Amino acid sequence: MYRLPQIPTALVRVDTLKKIWKNGTDGLCRSSPVATLLVRYNASSSDTVGETQESRQIHRLRHLRNVGVFAHVDAGKTTVTERMLALAGVVRRAGSVDDGDTVTDFLPAERERGITIQSAAIAFSWGWHNNGKGDDLQQNDNVRIQLIDTPGHVDFSVEVNRSVAVLDGAVLVLDAVKGVQPQTETVWRALKTPSINNHDRLQDPDFRRFSHDPLPCIAVINKMDKDGRNFANAISTIRQKLPGAFPLPIQLPLFSKRSENESPPDLVSCAVDSPDEQRETNGAFCGIVDLVHMRALVWPDRKEGSIDKSAPTVINLLQGESIGRDAEDCQVTEMAVASRSKLIESLAEMDVEMEELFLNDETPSNAQVRASLRRATLAHKVLPVLAAAALKGKGIEPILDAVADLLPSPLERKTPALNGESTTPVHNGHGKKEIKPNTSQITLGHPLHPSLLALAFKVVHMKGRGGSGDGRVVFARIYSGKLSERDTVQVISPPAPGDTLKIIRSERIGGMLELAGGRLEKIEDGVCKSGDVCAIVGFKTVVTGDTIRFAADKTSKSNNSKSQNTDEMYLAGVASPKPVMTVRLEAETASDQSRLSETLKLFCIEDPSLVVEETESSTLLSGLGELHIEVTLDRLFREHQLRVMVGPPLVAYHESVKEEIETSGGLLEYDRTIGGTRLQARVHLLLKPVSHEKSSSCVMLTTPSVTIGSKAREFLGMNADLSELLLLQKSDLARALVQGCLGALKRGALKASPLMNVICHIENVDAEGGLAALKRLPGALQAASANAVSVTLAQNQGSCTVLEPTMSIEISLPNAMVGDVLSDLTSRRGTVSDVVAGDSEQENSLVLGDVPLSGIIGYANTIRALTAGEGSFSAEYKGHSPC
Structure with missing residues (x-):
């Protein structure tokens, strides 16, 4: 079976430390023990790994890839994963989402709905070409890939968050027809935002240090066999909609064009820098052109062999082999040469070694191009783009090779940051x-x-x-x-x-x-x-x-006598999205109500994005959308035989402040006697909104943060230079202040909804008995800070606002029904951003826009009624907007 030649890892076999410094990509200190270990490993390694334990450990780690597959719903993630497993020999035959027999979608609810609901992990080996062997295809080595298939639906985005937290690289799958879709943008933010584990603490520099490192990524334009596919247009949407992405195609798609007088068919390719040009290429997708190694890969047609077992034909474009009728006038070769030149030119702008070759007008070897592409990918400077048709098993082998060649091993990732007392x-x-x-x-x-x-x-x-x-x-x-x-x-x-x-x-x-x-x-x-x-x-x-x-x-x-105690050092954890919808549940009997409470506790442990609140009369279940709650209720019945009565869904509102407000008259006094104990203290604080980009009215929710100013620290005898994080760990009075403010911020003045996107700054504190009185009774300070927040909000209701969840919606429908749907969206307080009309009567139109979540509850039935069953829609959480 064909394998693409290996791109050397960052630390190939070397003779001197100078060469390691020049070629290394993991940023190790030159004098560090890690660099010393790698030098010893590379100096002693040959075709077989050295006998020392550290050599075996380094060899194992360099041949390990922790990778996740991410995409918008229905872009083909699970199909790509199944084809990978079939090629790797994990399964005899690749499963089908439609047939419900896939390996990673194993839950009954997943197989019934044809979607991924929870992330599933699987490990397998793949043949990877031996280090330092150049283009020798006969020299293979095995790389172990630990793959996680993640959901594409926004209701299960918590699975994306926690997968990103533990992965080293990512494969981003896009639909060749639709390109970047709403959930693709959400996934991209998760992959590239450094603070994915702490997205609700972006304003707190103490927590920002413990963020997750962005993931190096490759992109796969899938469904190239589908009508309307446009490889160039999909790349264009990446450039336009994914911030910080620099898509760099390392392949060209190949199409088979058969005419009446020609046999065998001609193979043609298309330009990747002209979205309109590919519309003229109407042949069947049959393979790809590898721009790094200048060879074409042509897969047999489905009728000619098994999807899982058929290997592609390899044609070297620059070694006398032709894929057209005339080798000297081959359209594919000409286009490949031009595209490879653009590839090298792009790499020269991002990689020093390639720049040196480019400026000296030297032609880089395949190995040099591979190494440069790897360095640029690991440095997050480029997003390599590949083409595939996973349903027909075409283009999957190069994806697996790209995972081994371009994505990092654990040795090439930053060490996760730790939090705790041992920090200096x-x-x-x-x-x-x-x-x-x-x-x-x-x-x-x-x-x-x-x-x-x-x-x-x-x-x-x-x-x-x-x-x-x-x-x-x-x-x-x-x-x-x-x-x-x-x-x-x-x-x-x-x-x-x-x-x-x-x-x-x-x-x-x-x-x-x-x-x-x-x-x-x-x-x-x-x-x-x-x-x-x-x-x-x-x-x-x-x-x-x-x-x-x-x-x-x-x-x-x-x-190490100078080392500090590391017993309490810990990782930052995994972030969980905020719920946007709530339903009221009630069991049929009292015994079932008790079982319901216990079962929901287990569900909340499994899925932190579920929130359960028990009341005297019923149970409130909050989740990320209709599908999220629907699947949870299905599990209650299917797995635990619990039947519940469900109330109508309610939208989860939040509150915030539009401008800075503060306690009236400076210090606000709290003086109460409770149970014979007098609680007295005065607090002066400010509430101000978290600044966001003004390009959109939607904002992502962040939990409130509390800071303590210099005057308050001075009165309480606190270190002015101590960080907020260490202050909470060391001072009971600081914890009392913060807990009082956070408790009061859970109930706003307009709808009694929790406040979000707010910074509470404690300017000053005071008490009649001075610091000694507060130390004897920290509860007085907690009560005073809570009272100050509540009174300030009540006195400044005009500066407060209600935030409601807003969804980015994409509707596919026949051209003749666009007007009715637009009118209906307007009645739901929706705004239309774009309407993409179909090129023909058979091709559907797309309506893109934003709609409040409260306006599209139960919208699936409405869209079917408006379009006579021919329309469909997808909605992704975009953020919260002022109501």
């Missing part, structure tokens, strides 16, 4: 202190560090699994060290804003499972090593976002 403050010149990493040593979290650091990024409950009473199975990414069966570990949960670190719990591992979609198989040796993703059974209290560690041993402390 360093002045940053702006009146605050920050934590700077020590690059002179292998830090905790680096794949070569011996101590355990792992993140629990997903929890599921499986009957008959888990070893605990509820069958809990925990999915974890091991950043450093290793986990084994029967190990006892420490579990640390990141604290909520204003809270201190929770008690560190001890848990015992019951067993280790290997990822295999819906089937979890036991790991043979019962060990999970650094860089791996695995499933752990036996835990009883671990939830999503928890850090898993061993207790710091005495040996490591004695080896």
